[in-house]
Amino acid sequence: GSVFAARGKKRGRVALLQGCAQQVLAPRINQAAISLLTRHGIEVVLVRDxxxxxxxxxxxxxxxxxLARARANVTAWGAEVAGEGLDAILVTTSGCGTVIKDYGYLLREDAAFAADAAKVSALAKDITEYIAGLGLEPVARQDNIVVAYHSACSLQHGQKITGLPKELLSKNGFVVKDVPESHLCCGSAGTYNILQPELAGRxxxxxxxxxxSVKPDMIAAGNIGCMVQIASGTSVPVVHTIELLDWATGGSRPTLNASS
Structure with a gap:
């Protein structure tokens, strides 16, 4: 039920998925998203129910x-759309975003929910998709910071978003390095690292x-599962893409420790 007001002239209104694991493991991610969005004139809603x-x-x-959870979310977000309206439903965890974008397909045979589920799926966007249209401008360039971008499977394969996060980081002052074999999974894969720890570890x-191999100062990713998985095997700080973009455009510097 929380609403974070846009700063300056209001340019839009969005819902931000609060998430489950992420809001416990790394609440700073959505805090960075809210900081960036409101600073760029976007009102942010954390939807009740x-x-x-x-x-x-x-x-x-x-x-x-x-499907029960999908129906509940379609109802909750639909009420917000019918009320003050939403330009988008933004997701900072790509594993969640992939499934929400599939609500329309998952509920296609449910006569009571099919149409509304399709509308929700159409509104759902990864955070990078939405902010790409906001005209971000770096406050202070970070040309000396080398960032290895990890492309989460749910983002690159599930949502077909590959170059955009890297382009945003590069345009906002970071030196972005592609990771060799970037198409391969990090081993997190939802619950895979819990159910198949040996293979996930490999x-x-x-x-x-x-x-x-690319000698980064930081690792950026767009999915909390990947972030936790990768951080368990390296001392290089692992942060969310939105944290770096918030910092570059006037927000707080991310907490740079690998385990956070």
Whole structure:
């Protein structure tokens, strides 16, 4: 039910997914998103009665639970759209965003929810998709900071968003390095690192070695699962893309420790 007012002239109004694991493990991510958005004239709403997106139970094949959560979110966000309106539903965890963008498909045979679910999916955007249209301008360039960008599977394969986050980081002053074998999973994969720790660990080690080869000062990613997984295998700080973009455009410097 919280609303964060736009600073200066209001340019838009969005809902921001609060998330489950992320708001416990790294609340600073959405704080950075709110900071950047409001500073650029966007009103941000944390919607009352929003639930878990259903991604994890959907991955595990518990469709009853996943679809129940999807219906609850369609109802909650639909009420906000019908009320003061929303330009977008923004997601800072790409694993969640991939599933929310699929609500229309998942509920396509539910006569009571199909149309509204399709509308929600159309409104859902990864945070980088939306802020790309805000005309960000760096306050102070960070040309000496080398960032290795990890492309989460849910973002590059699930949502087909590949170059945009890197372009935003580069345009806002960071030296962005591609990670070799960037198409490969880091081993997080929702609950995979919990259910298959040995294989997940091997994937993590391979990912960390590839990241180390570009000698970064920081690692940026757009998914909390990847961030935690990668951070468990390196001392290089792991931060969310939005934290760096917020910092570059006038926000606070990210907390630069690998375990946070």
């Amino acid at each position: 929003e639930q878990c997106c259903g991604a994890l139970t959907h991955h595990l094949g518990n469709d009853h639970d996943a 994937l993590r080690d391979r990912k960390v070695a590839n990241i180390a």
